[in-house]
Amino acid sequence: MIAMMDSLRNIxxxxxxxxxxxxxxxxxxxxxxxxPVLWLVIYGSVMSSVKLIPTGGMSYIAYITPGVxxxxxxxxxxxxxxTIVWEKESGILKKLLVTPASRYSIVxxxxxxAGVRSILQAVIIIPIAMLIxxxxxxxxxxxxxxxxxxxLISAGFAAISIFIASFLKTRERxxxxxxxxxFPLFFASNALYPIxxxxxxxxxxxxxxxxxxxxxxxxxxxxxxxxxxxxxDISAITIFVVxxxxxxSVSFKRIIE
Numbered sequence: 001m002i003a004m005m006d007s008l009r010n011i012x013x014x015x016x017x018x019x020x021x022x023x024x025x026x027x028x029x030x031x032x033x034x035x036p037v038l039w040l041v042i043y044g045s046v047m048s049s050v051k052l053i054p055t056g057g058m059s060y061i062a063y064i065t066p067g068v069x070x071x072x073x074x075x076x077x078x079x080x081x082x083t084i085v086w087e088k089e090s091g092i093l094k095k096l097l098v099t100p101a102s103r104y105s106i107v108x109x110x111x112x113x114a115g116v117r118s119i120l121q122a123v124i125i126i127p128i129a130m131l132i133x134x135x136x137x138x139x140x141x142x143x144x145x146x147x148x149x150x151x152l153i154s155a156g157f158a159a160i161s162i163f164i165a166s167f168l169k170t171r172e173r174x175x176x177x178x179x180x181x182x183f184p185l186f187f188a189s190n191a192l193y194p195i196x197x198x199x200x201x202x203x204x205x206x207x208x209x210x211x212x213x214x215x216x217x218x219x220x221x222x223x224x225x226x227x228x229x230x231x232x233d234i235s236a237i238t239i240f241v242v243x244x245x246x247x248x249s250v251s252f253k254r255i256i257e
Contacts (some may be wrong), residue, residue: 010102014109018116029117033124036072040065040129053193056225062134064150064217067191069125070153070211073118074185077154079180080114085168107162107249113237114158115151120152123157134223142221149221154238166251185211210240 021027044135047053055063060175094229136143164177186192186200189211194201206212217233 006104006252009164010105011112014106014113015116018113021116022120029120029124032072033094036068036125037128038119039068039071040125040134041121041132044068044132046238054198056224056226058241059133061129061132062223063219065134066127066223067186067189067211067215068125069122069129070150070214070218071182071186071191072125073122073150073154074211075182076117076121077114077157077173078111078161078182080117080158081165081178082175084110084162085164086166103252104249107252108155108245109160110149110162110173111155111158111248115154116160117252118150118154118177119147139221146218146221149217149234149237152241153210156210156237156241156244159248162248163244163251165249171214185209186216187213189213194235210237213240231236 040061044064047064048060050060052061053063076247126136160181161178164181168177188198188205189195189209191211192204195212197207198206213236217227217230217237220228220230220233
């Protein structure tokens with residue numbers, strides 16, 4: 001019980017540390033918000049006139065808003081591993097590892113810290129989406145659950161980045177691999193178009209893509225109100241996050257070798 005409380009305390013400390021970093025420097029949040037805004041304002045507006053993609057009765061901009069939101073948070077989380085690589089190069093990570101904190105609590109804490117940035121990213125994007133005409137369901141409970149899922153899925157994506165960082169020694173290598181992961185997750189999901197429109201091979205990948213389930217859950221909670229698949233989506237997201245945290249925790253020892 002004591003060990004569990006210590007681990008929980010370590011996780012909360014790392015989340016608080018990330019919140020402090022953001023409070024002292026918000027520039028990165030604003031800069032990273034530019035890309036999703038362009039997706040909504042330019043791509044969404046252009047594709048809205050095509051009228052070929054079935055969106056279930058909602059506008060195309062509203063349809064892609066959950067996907068763009070999650071693409072933004074995934075981008076933030078996937079590149080969270082850069083911090084690990086930098087801390088390894090600067091020697092900060094070694095100082096952290098000599099503390100009583102377990103490696104598992106370090107990985108979980110760092111992964112969940114990425115969720116803090118993702119939540120704040122969503123707070124920036126949602127009002128902009130509202131300004132361009134996206135109608136969100138005015139249900140506080142749905143918003144709270146949606147933000148909780150964004151936080152959770154971000155931790156899973158951050159765990160992927162920590163796993164990748166355990167095999168890399170420089171930040172330059174990480175940059176290329178991070179982009180190679182983020183965009184396939186985004187395009188091979190239901191973020192921009194229904195899975196039914198995909199060719200068979202891509203459809204199979206979309207069905208095991210965690211972003212597909214996250215987009216479906218967020219779209220149902222915030223846009224369409226259709227939450228018939230919500231329990232299954234949450235289960236899929238939870239399994240993904242737990243598995244990735246476990247894998248990242250096991251591979252974390254490679255970082256200090």
